[in-house]
Amino acid sequence: MTHDGYVATVELDQDAGLFHGEVINTRDVLTFQGHTFIELQTAFADTIGDYIEWCRLRGKEPERPYSGNFTVRLSPELHRRIATAAARSGKSINGFVAETLEHVA
Template sequence: MTTMRQDGYEALVEYDEEAGLFHGEVINLRDVVTFQGRSVEELKQALSDSIADYRAFCAERGEEPEKPFSGQFLVRLEPSLHRAAVAAARRSGVSLNKWVAKTLERATA
């Protein structure tokens, strides 16, 4: 799989060899936004068009288009893991927020 980005949206793309077609889906939304193309140029244009269509569809319904994730999320932990994370953050000399962010960055790189 390959990742594409446009206007803050991130999409995963796969190639279907049998159909001779690339197809992709925006992954950082709850809504489903898909696109396809036979070449890289078509694929880039299709992603752009799909995002524009998504925004237009939302406008027609009087809704704000969902923005890519806000950067905030709630995590529930066992108290012992919470305690261990706070201790690790303190040992590193950073806030729990920064420690979690750095840990997640390493884990997802």
């Protein structure tokens, strides 16, 4: 499930009759729960709102979901091979890598 770009996994605790959710695209630990799916959705939204407010009160920037940028360290040889393959396909390195990763993710 998602809310404002935050993604959560959900598990059912049958013994307790509760759904438990955990936000998976931040380093901060954000969890929530509800007896019904509607309660779970509301708790998820409340958790995100509370997290953003908690950060604001402490002068901390809330961790935002993935920006779309990441750094990868490569050997010079692999970098050269990727640049060559990208040029052969008429793409930038970034475009080539993004397209390649799209096929395997």
